[in-house]
Amino acid sequence: MQGNLLYAQSGGVTAVINATACAVIETARKHKVRVLAARNGIIGALREDLIDTSRETVAAIAALRHTPGGAFGSCRFKLKSLEESRAQYERLIEVFRAHDIRWFLYNGGNDSADTSLKISRIGKALGHEVTVVGVPKTVDNDLAVTDCCPGFGSVAKYTAVSTLEASLDVASMAESSTKVFVMEVMGRHAGWIAAAAGLAGHGADEPPHVILFPEIVFDEAKFLARVKATVERVGWCTVVVSEGVRNADGRFLSEVGTRDAFGHAQLGGVAPMLAQLVKDRLGYKYHWAMPDYLQRSARHVASKTDVEHAYAVGKAGVQYALAGRNAVMPAIVRTSDAPYRWKIEPVPLSKVANHEKKLPKRFISRDGYGITDAARRYLEPLVRGEDAPPYGKDGLPRYVRLKNTSVAKKLPAYAIADK
Numbered sequence: 052m053q054g055n056l057l058y059a060q061s062g063g064v065t066a067v068i069n070a071t072a073c074a075v076i077e078t079a080r081k082h083k084v085r086v087l088a089a090r091n092g093i094i095g096a097l098r099e100d101l102i103d104t105s106r107e108t109v110a111a112i113a114a115l116r117h118t119p120g121g122a123f124g125s126c127r128f129k130l131k132s133l134e135e136s137r138a139q140y141e142r143l144i145e146v147f148r149a150h151d152i153r154w155f156l157y158n159g160g161n162d163s164a165d166t167s168l169k170i171s172r173i174g175k176a177l178g179h180e181v182t183v184v185g186v187p188k189t190v191d192n193d194l195a196v197t198d199c200c201p202g203f204g205s206v207a208k209y210t211a212v213s214t215l216e217a218s219l220d221v222a223s224m225a226e227s228s229t230k231v232f233v234m235e236v237m238g239r240h241a242g243w244i245a246a247a248a249g250l251a252g253h254g255a256d257e258p259p260h261v262i263l264f265p266e267i268v269f270d271e272a273k274f275l276a277r278v279k280a281t282v283e284r285v286g287w288c289t290v291v292v293s294e295g296v297r298n299a300d301g302r303f304l305s306e307v308g309t310r311d312a313f314g315h316a317q318l319g320g321v322a323p324m325l326a327q328l329v330k331d332r333l334g335y336k337y338h339w340a341m342p343d344y345l346q347r348s349a350r351h352v353a354s355k356t357d358v359e360h361a362y363a364v365g366k367a368g369v370q371y372a373l374a375g376r377n378a379v380m381p382a383i384v385r386t387s388d389a390p391y392r393w394k395i396e397p398v399p400l401s402k403v404a405n406h407e408k409k410l411p412k413r414f415i416s417r418d419g420y421g422i423t424d425a426a427r428r429y430l431e432p433l434v435r436g437e438d439a440p441p442y443g444k445d446g447l448p449r450y451v452r453l454k455n456t457s458v459a460k461k462l463p464a465y466a467i468a469d470k
């Protein structure tokens with residue numbers, strides 16, 4: 052086929068986003084289409100900072116499937132509206148034209164779906180037709196329409212496994228030392244990752260004893276009473292708290308004050324805050340953990356289902372693009388819970404862009420601190436299966452670092468900050 056395909060990664064990366072990259076490049080190669088990658092997402096496209104993936108070996112591309120992080124670099128960068136900054140769009144199309152880019156695959160969350168949608172609408176108007184496909188990814192699992200998002204199954208598995216393991220530790224120490232363990236997980240506005248911690252145990256006496264969801268307003272007195280009752284009954288208590296928990300005024304408990312390019316607050320630090328509250332008010336010794344980037348990069352404990360989803364959306368993304376299906380996203384459609392069955396279908400990007408899928412009420416237990424059977428039915432298949440990376444003699448995973456050879460620039464330099 053005539054032309055090049057441009058692939059870019061966007062937003063927070065995941066343990067499996069490179070499995071999608073692997074699928075994109077392997078599928079395009081089968082169709083004899085060359086894949087260029089934008090360095091650091093859309094920023095690289097604007098700067099004409101492109102990578103020639105045809106310079107990578109078959110083995111290096113295959114190894115992307117088991118390598119975490121974003122192999123080409125990602126970004127938090129919001130394209131303004133066409134009215135506000137036509138120049139940005141003109142520049143993108145200029146870069147696409149200069150490098151004969153006929154297909155653009157943008158791998159990201161809901162903000163990236165919005166960016167993809169905007170680009171999908173302007174190519175023709177600016178005289179260079181390009182087929183744009185949004186490819187889903189986000190540990191937050193908050194994209195609309197798709198049943199789940201690649202990246203989530205692995206962070207969910209990491210969270211459930213860590214909750215289980217750390218709880219065995221606390222249980223051992225509780226008689227004479229630590230009585231409360233608090234773990235903070237990601238998920239800005241939706242409690243999907245926090246809910247996954249619930250897979251670690253069954254029933255009120257098994258961990259996690261308390262899950263704090265962003266969907267439920269934090270009630271300090273009720274929380275402390277619950278922790279106290281659990282310690283008195285079980286001997287210890289594991290708390291899993293989402294970074295997105297808010298108080299009755301709607302303010303994040305963990306807001307640190309900085310914001311990214313999308314205006315999102317940077318979160319973090321609710322675990323130590325709650326642990327100290329427990330100590331001050333109930334007197335229990337505590338430990339807390341904030342896995343932070345560890346949770347979304349933990350490829351060593353990735354979910355096999357998640358890796359398969361990530362690969363499948365990349366493959367379908369290329370197939371849709373080459374078939375000329377503009378402004379769509381490959382969505383994961385669940386056709387059965389048990390046995391777990393799924394397929395990939397195209398959905399219009401307009402149905403995904405800027406929507407946020409929260410944890411449904413029916414997934415949260417009545418007391419607000421746990422998950423329901425319906426949540427388990429949804430979550431369990433997503434964490435199922437192991438897909439360990441190969442390990443070297445040094446005992447470490449054999450992750451690949453690509454050469455990332457730059458494509459020669461053809462256009463004048465472009466300073467993003469000025470536009």
Ligand code: F6P
Pocket residue numbers: 062063064127160189190191237238239294311317318347
């Ligand atoms: O992309 C999702 C996410 O992992 C959130 O859960 C988290 O709040 C955020 O990204 C962190 O983003 P950054 O890496 O840009 O600080």
